[in-house]
Amino acid sequence: MNKVFGIDLGTTYSCIAYVDEHGKPVVVKNAEGETTTPSVVFFESADNIIVGQSAKETAKVNPNEVVAFIKRSMGDANFLFTYQDKSYRPEEISGYILRKLVNDTQQQLGEPIIEVVITCPAYFGINEREATKRAGEIAGLQVRQIINEPTAAAIAYGSTETKNHQVVLVYDLGGGTFDITMIEIKSDAIEVICTGGDHNLGGKDWDDRVVQYLVQQFQEQTGIYDDILEDPETCQELQLTAEKLKKTLTQRDRAPTSITHGGERAKVELTLEKFNELTQDLLEKTISLTHDMLNEANKKGYQHFDEFLLVGGSTRMRQVAPRVTQEFSIQPKMFDPDEAVAKGAALYGWKLSIGDELVKRIAAATGRTIPEVQRMAVEEVPQALLQKAEKEVANLTGFTLGAVKKSRVKIKNVTSKSFGVVAFEDYDQTREWVVNLVLKNTTVPTEVTRRFGTSEAHQETVQVRIMENEVTEDKTVPENSVEIGTALLENLPPNLPAGSPIDITFQLNEEGRLEVTAIEVTGGRTISVTIQTASVIQGEELEEAKARSQAIVVS
Numbered sequence: 001m002n003k004v005f006g007i008d009l010g011t012t013y014s015c016i017a018y019v020d021e022h023g024k025p026v027v028v029k030n031a032e033g034e035t036t037t038p039s040v041v042f043f044e045s046a047d048n049i050i051v052g053q054s055a056k057e058t059a060k061v062n063p064n065e066v067v068a069f070i071k072r073s074m075g076d077a078n079f080l081f082t083y084q085d086k087s088y089r090p091e092e093i094s095g096y097i098l099r100k101l102v103n104d105t106q107q108q109l110g111e112p113i114i115e116v117v118i119t120c121p122a123y124f125g126i127n128e129r130e131a132t133k134r135a136g137e138i139a140g141l142q143v144r145q146i147i148n149e150p151t152a153a154a155i156a157y158g159s160t161e162t163k164n165h166q167v168v169l170v171y172d173l174g175g176g177t178f179d180i181t182m183i184e185i186k187s188d189a190i191e192v193i194c195t196g197g198d199h200n201l202g203g204k205d206w207d208d209r210v211v212q213y214l215v216q217q218f219q220e221q222t223g224i225y226d227d228i229l230e231d232p233e234t235c236q237e238l239q240l241t242a243e244k245l246k247k248t249l250t251q252r253d254r255a256p257t258s259i260t261h262g263g264e265r266a267k268v269e270l271t272l273e274k275f276n277e278l279t280q281d282l283l284e285k286t287i288s289l290t291h292d293m294l295n296e297a298n299k300k301g302y303q304h305f306d307e308f309l310l311v312g313g314s315t316r317m318r319q320v321a322p323r324v325t326q327e328f329s330i331q332p333k334m335f336d337p338d339e340a341v342a343k344g345a346a347l348y349g350w351k352l353s354i355g356d357e358l359v360k361r362i363a364a365a366t367g368r369t370i371p372e373v374q375r376m377a378v379e380e381v382p383q384a385l386l387q388k389a390e391k392e393v394a395n396l397t398g399f400t401l402g403a404v405k406k407s408r409v410k411i412k413n414v415t416s417k418s419f420g421v422v423a424f425e426d427y428d429q430t431r432e433w434v435v436n437l438v439l440k441n442t443t444v445p446t447e448v449t450r451r452f453g454t455s456e457a458h459q460e461t462v463q464v465r466i467m468e469n470e471v472t473e474d475k476t477v478p479e480n481s482v483e484i485g486t487a488l489l490e491n492l493p494p495n496l497p498a499g500s501p502i503d504i505t506f507q508l509n510e511e512g513r514l515e516v517t518a519i520e521v522t523g524g525r526t527i528s529v530t531i532q533t534a535s536v537i538q539g540e541e542l543e544e545a546k547a548r549s550q551a552i553v554v555s
Helices: 055-057 090-109 126-138 148-160 203-222 232-248 272-299 318-327 341-365 370-375 383-397 401-406 539-551
Strands: 003-009 011-018 023-025 042-047 046-053 066-068 081-083 086-088 115-120 142-148 166-173 176-184 191-200 254-261 264-271 307-311 411-416 419-426 428-438 446-453 462-469 479-490 499-507 514-520 525-530
Touching: 003 090, 003 148, 003 272, 003 341, 003 411, 011 090, 011 341, 023 341, 042 055, 042 090, 046 055, 046 090, 086 525, 090 115, 090 126, 090 539, 115 126, 115 148, 115 341, 126 142, 126 479, 126 539, 142 148, 142 411, 148 166, 148 176, 148 307, 148 341, 148 411, 166 272, 166 514, 191 272, 203 232, 203 254, 203 272, 232 254, 232 307, 264 272, 272 318, 307 318, 341 370, 341 383, 383 401, 383 525, 419 499, 428 446, 428 499, 462 514, 479 514, 479 525
Parallel strands: 003 115, 115 142, 166 307, 191 411
Antiparallel strands: 003 011, 011 023, 042 046, 042 066, 081 086, 166 176, 176 191, 254 264, 419 428, 419 462, 446 499, 462 479, 499 514, 514 525
């Protein structure tokens, strides 16, 4: 049976896991003996890349050759890192992080890694998700699926929880991103209800506040009011110092340090009280985003939750749990903050592997093709046949029959964005609106068709501008949206009157991949396009990145 590994591709730290012969998720340690690897890349030379703790430490002396926090730039067409006159996109740099994880794991386990499930923040849009998948391809991997980080954490939690039915909030505060998600866990299904968050809010922002405080203290003690952060080496040193101080304050009330720059030295002591004061507004933003998500869940009929799970390394900060308790009158559970997401991804990959084996056997027994069986609902498969296939897979794999049955748990997700098209106002042909066909927090997969009309008589073409936004209403102004693709419907029948019907269909799959179909109803002209945004590496540039990655040594 194919082994599908789960990867938490994090902003500050990454992690890889698999499911062992007992059906338990296991995190694999890297070459340095750690379960998590810093998501930091050091370009030592054009053909040698160093990833992890060594790269992070090297940032102090070679800051211009080091890239960190690349996850925040995924899907950004304007981000380029240049080294020795060569430009690198976020997907390629992320691919090096993936290669480090995979290389170390292959060394540990002595087996090749081909198929993976990679996680991403729940609110990542199409650009970011596609970029994450491309990163896996550049690393030479077959990406079976991109799944949401909170969903992965809930899968891991559900695998250890004995209750048959509960609603949980997953508060995921990582190094660079924040997710808040409501998930309903049943014995046979894990269903995401609502999700929210901010992809530019995470532990790094707490670090940045500490850095500013350290700079201020240095200036006051030395009388030097130059911006010492303009010196790349000093800036990197302060970033590392800030992270260490933050971690110290998870155990102690005071954290001393010293700052050296330009021959001057300042001694600083950061107290827990001061740290909380500097970062209070950041914490309050997570609370506000949680309330926003709860309001959306309330619209869907969910007014109560049973557990509040803290996931992500930054939830270790001592200000988080008490503030959650104060605001929501519940004692949150710290749930495997560093490893839960990777373990959940591994369990999801294992579920896919078991599913593959079941499908093969059902196809063979029924004379159907594998794609035909994949399209069938479980209810369409005769129970006797399904049970026989489950026993065969259990015997093949060594997993218990109960574990094989549990792997068939249904995973239902929601879209974290709204998707629509640009259309003119009915009564004002000069005013454009974005009309949303799929609304944020809609369960996926979903398919929606809406009828529009041509804007003028004798129109020969129709341009469909496809937009993404975070508005939960049926329409919004274009300024609130991002254009993620276009489609052109050409050669319309001659002499069409204004308002001639155009049916537009949006199909959104479990991964968040969007397919758009437009039909000119009168003449039957049709276009169909799967949105692959221009902001994501593709074509010749993608192939060059793949070839370059395979030629580079990553350690």
